[in-house]
Amino acid sequence: MPSLFLRNTARACALACSLATVGLAGTAHAEPLSREQGAAILQELRAIRQLLEQQQQQAPKAAAAAPAAPVAVPTTVRVDLSQEGHTLGAATAPLTLVMFTDHECPFCKRFLQESLSRLRQDYIDPGKLRLILRDLPLDIHPNAQRAAEVARCAGEQGKHWPLLEAFGSVSEPLAPPVMARLVQAAGLDSSRIDACVAEGRYTAKIKASAAEARRLGFNGTPTFVLGATAPGTLEGEKMVGVQPYESLKRRLDEQLAKARPKS
Numbered sequence: 667m668p669s670l671f672l673r674n675t676a677r678a679c680a681l682a683c684s685l686a687t688v689g690l691a692g693t694a695h696a697e698p699l700s701r702e703q704g705a706a707i708l709q710e711l712r713a714i715r716q717l718l719e720q721q722q723q724q725a726p727k728a729a730a731a732a733p734a735a736p737v738a739v740p741t742t743v744r745v746d747l748s749q750e751g752h753t754l755g756a757a758t759a760p761l762t763l764v765m766f767t768d769h770e771c772p773f774c775k776r777f778l779q780e781s782l783s784r785l786r787q788d789y790i791d792p793g794k795l796r797l798i799l800r801d802l803p804l805d806i807h808p809n810a811q812r813a814a815e816v817a818r819c820a821g822e823q824g825k826h827w828p829l830l831e832a833f834g835s836v837s838e839p840l841a842p843p844v845m846a847r848l849v850q851a852a853g854l855d856s857s858r859i860d861a862c863v864a865e866g867r868y869t870a871k872i873k874a875s876a877a878e879a880r881r882l883g884f885n886g887t888p889t890f891v892l893g894a895t896a897p898g899t900l901e902g903e904k905m906v907g908v909q910p911y912e913s914l915k916r917r918l919d920e921q922l923a924k925a926r927p928k929s
């Protein structure tokens with residue numbers, strides 16, 4: 667019905683314009699309308715008004731009769747957890763959150779800056795949540811692959827997460843000189859980092875993580891999957907983009923309520 671209303675409105679407007687054009691043309695040529703012509707125009711305009719009023723009355727009825735739009739259903743995916751990833755939290759936590767990240771992605775940096783510390787305090791440290799970080803370096807970020815390798819190499823010195831937070835603290839691209847500065851500031855042995863990257867010790871694992879993301883249809887970062895902890899795989903809800911802490915907290919509390927044993 668709305669489309670019919672729009673079509674009839676368009677026809678009415680076109681007719682009104684054509685009638686007005688006739689009137690204006692008559693004025694331009696100093697040829698006044700006859701009484702019969704004026705009466706005909708008024709009659710047409712009354713008909714147009716009546717048509718529009720009828721269509722306006724019918725449109726709400728049609729809208730009320732239309733079926734309600736379907737409710738969006740959260741996308742559920744299954745993530746293979748056998749691949750190596752950096753983890754925070756206990757393996758026995760009832761919930762697991764997997765984050766596919768790109769270290770040059772500004773939205774991933776926002777998560778590190780705004781949400782990670784609060785998640786650690788409220789959910790990870792108390793044993794409610796396990797966070798698993800997986801790599802998804804995007805082609806649009808020229809330093810993302812190297813940054814992922816540097817971060818993994820830093821894990822050999824027990825400083826993957828501190829370096830990751832350092833990456834998130836800078837707004838500039840992670841060009842090699844910037845990464846070198848952050849590596850040094852984090853107290854890492856830069857010669858060991860350089861040797862690890864040159865050897866390509868984690869290149870295949872990072873590519874495997876990205877391939878898993880593409881298999882799941884993930885094309886942007888950050889992409890999260892949240893679900894109940896289970897061995898080997900995680901079946902959970904897919905969430906794309908920056909998740910404000912309060913929104914993430916609401917989802918976590920809902921999932922924890924479902925996972926809590928019934929008394």
